[in-house]
Amino acid sequence: MTFSRRSFLAGSSALALSSAPIIGRAQGSDKILFASILDLSGGLDIYGTAMADATSLAIDDINAAGGLLGQEVELKMYDAQSTIQFYTQYATQAAAGDRAATVHGGITSASREAIRPTLARFRTMYFYNTQYEGGVCDFNNFCTGSTPAQTVAKVVPYAMNKWGKKAYIIAADYNYGQIIAQWVDRFVRENGGETVAIEFFPLDVTNFGPTINKIQQAKPDLVFSGLVGGAHVSFYRQYAAAGMNAEIPIASTTFGIGNEHKLISAEEGNGLLAAYSYFEGVQNAENAAFLARMDAKFGANRATMNELSVRSYEGAMLWAEAVKLAGSIDHAEVSAALKSGLTFNGPSGPITIDPQTNHAIQNVVLGELQDQEFNIVESYEAQPPSDTQLVCDLNADPTLSTFYFENGLAAAGID
Amino acid sequence: MDLVAAIGLQLAYVIANLALISLGLAIIFGMMRVINLAHGEFLMLGGYTVVVATNAGVNIWVAMLIVAPLVVGIIGVIVERLLIRWLYGRMVDTLLATWGLSLLLVGLVTSIFGASTATTVAPPLGAIRIGSYSASGYELFLILITLVLLVLVWLTLRFTKLGLLARGTMQNAQMASSLGVSTSRIYMITFGLGAAVSGLAGALLAPMTGVLPTIGATYIAKAFITVISGGSAILAGTATGSVLLGGLNGIFTFIAGSTFGEIALLLAAILLLRLMPRGITGRFFRKSL
Incomplete structure (x- = not known):
């Protein structure tokens, strides 16, 4: 038999057809698959490794409490190696190959935007557990991290009252930095201040x-x-x-x-000031227990916990609570459970999904750095994602899957 | 006036910075024709040596100026004996081998020290005032030590027996060998020296940038661009390449910000290599070192 292109195509498509039932069977296994990317x-491992540690603790905790729906939850961890192209590849793998029940992950906004459309297309529920610039409006994407209206809107007036009205803004040169600079500038102006320069790196x-x-x-004030x-x-x-x-303070x-x-x-x-949804100094019983379990699992040299790592834990736990409430891993049912006002009491405090935006309503703390520790100087309870609420209404249109701040705030009709 | 002085100092620092990160590569790539993609990791190892040594109680100056080049130099010699010496004259193979080495070193350091390392090596010199401006005294020190380093390398190559043997071996290894020179040893020593200079550079930069296993990636492209733009004369090439590219980078960073500074550097290198494919010293200062 001669090997022609036609016979190769016929053979390979037959192979593709015959392999489909094999993928289908994987779904029938007795474990629920939880993918993390x-x-x-x-370069981004300074964020990612601690997030992965906290995620694995969450899966341990879920399984220690008997798993979900009588099944064990299996964590499949992908390392995207600070390369966007791996995000796309692994998101497709997790959704289409592994048939994961949910995918958690993405650190930079660029990585989130690389995988969000893929996961929406496959209807694989996606949790982005990172603080970011706001504006994602996606039926399939739950953004549990804090957004500028929750954190930046707190730190800007506090810092301006303390140090003065003239601000100099420096930020990273990609979508997060460009958009966060616009938010900072907006909050500075709202508080009667002035931005003397914005610079990107x-x-x-x-x-x-x-730059120095x-x-x-x-000569700015801050x-x-x-x-x-x-x-x-x-x-x-x-x-x-x-x-x-x-x-000049920062x-x-x-x-x-x-x-x-x-x-x-x-x-x-x-003296440096910053506001997030979590510092290790947050006082509550859940946080004390969480830190003790982190110590037990990773030893005394474990990474310091911050919003990104704690929210990776809380995001996983919130999803697990929703699965329990729904009694299913079906997308529509878990989504409805998450939007029902379900609250998870985590180390950072109570966290609830806002059904209008699929973002989290959460506590925020403002910290001042002293001797390598953030001392909490102000706390704000149950902050809504009011920035994303300006542009996003999933109640009105539950099929939306967009990122409104992609081209900046002015393009989104804010300002 | 103060502003001019402050900007002048910054420009000098940008240029010195480029020369510092490129000099080790100029020896290994410019002179020995080994495409060393692990150059950034040699710099990174220099930085880690300082952190480990100062944590162990070694004086920071001793750690930077003596321990780091020594340690990285020895690592360089080991690498040359195990890996590089089989690959002389096979440029593409050295590229693959050193790329693998680079990944290995990043992986090793990450597994030993973790993804981010607490570095308490603050710059050992305080701030200096220029009128209403202030700058880091350590930056001034880095500018001076880069000059000293360039002069030292020049003196070694120009006036010592080792320098003569090294230059002869690189130009014509067979001829040197038939005149009784142990070329294998000369290659080993030269590679070790290149690695030591890289280690020293990495150590000197550690207090300014901190150390991370992946920090090498931020240096490697600029170092290659500088050395290739400089051309075949390693010292004159590195110096002129740094002045031209660093100067443009600094000026555009002041005028339009960091993004345009980087663009200016890359654009200048592309234009330069289009007009002078053999680099600056392929056309000017051809007889220099």
Whole structure:
């Protein structure tokens, strides 16, 4: 027999057809599959590894309590290696190949936007457990992290009252940084202040000298930083090395979620302000128990917990509670359970899904950095995602799957 | 006036920074024609050596200036003996082998120290004032030490027997060998020196940037661009390449921000290599080192 293109195509399509039932059978296994896609290597692993640790503790806790629907939950962990293309590949694998009941993960907004459409197409429920710039409006995507109206809107007025009205904004040069800079600018103006400059930095920049000069030239009262990733930590070191940390203080929308405060010395970081939904210093019984279990599982040298890692835990637990309430892993039923006002009491406090936006209503804490620890100076309870609520109404149209802030706030009709 | 001085200092620092991260690569790639994709990891290892040494109680200056180049130099010699010496003259193979080495080193360091390392090595010099501006005294020190390093490498290559043997071996290994030079040893020593210079550079930068297993990736592209733009004369090439590319990067960063600074650097390198495919020293300073 000669091997022609036609016979090859016929043969391979027969193979594709015959393999379909094999995939179908996988669904009938006795375990519920929970997929996680995070960056466990490459530049973003400073965020991803702690998130993965917390996720695995959540799966342990779920199984220790008897699993879900009488079945064990199996965690399938994918390492996207700080590369967007792996996110797309693994999301397809998790949804179409593994038939996972849910996919949790994504760190940067770029990675979320890479996998969100894929998971929506496969109707695989997606949890994005990272603080971000807001604006996702997706029937399939539950965004449990905090958004600017919850955190940035708190830290901006607090910092301006403390230090003054003239702000200088520096941020990472991709969608998160560009959009968060617009939010900071908006909140600065709303509080009667003025933004003297906004500057963006590619993620691999390690030399911030020229910017430090520009900040000295502009003489702002404070600097707002939305810098992201390991290379950008250089900014805080160089800022301190030039003696600037004693002159112009910094507030940040990102500092601390990669445990940056443990990477730089106490003197370099003292006084910095940031607001998130969680610091380790949050006082409640759930948090104490959570930290004790983290210690037991990962030892005393475990990563410091922050919003990203704690929310990865809480996101998984919230999903599990919804499955229990629904009595099924069916997409529509779990979704309805999540939107029913179901509350999970986690280490950060109670967390509930807002049915209008699929975002979380959550507690927020404002911290001041002192000796490599964030001391909580203000707490705000049950904050709604009022930024995303401006543009998103899934009650009116439950089929939406868009990202409204993709082209900035002005394009979304805000401002 | 103060502003001009402050900006001038920054420009000098950007240029010195580029020269510092490129010099080790200039020796290994420019001179030995080994495409060393693990160059960034040699820098990273220098940084980790400083962190480990200072945590063990070693004085930071000793850790940076002596321990780091020594440790990374020895690692370089081991790498040369085990890996590189089988691949001389096979450029594409060195590329693959050193890429693998780079992944291995990142993996090793991550598994030993974790994804992010607490680095308490603050810059050992305080801030200096220029009128109403302040700058890091450590940056000034880095500019000076880069100059010293360039001069030292030049003196070694120009006036020592080792330098002469190394240059002769790189130009014509067969001829050097038939004149009684142990070329294998010269290759090993030169590679070790290149690694030591990289280790020193990584150590010096550690207090400014911190250390992460993946920090090498932020340096590697710029180092290659600088060395290739500089051309065949390794010292004159690295120096002129750094001045041109670093200068443009610095100026555009001031005018339009970091993103445009990076674009200017890359665009300048592309144009330069289109007009002068053999680099700056392929056309100018051809007789220099």
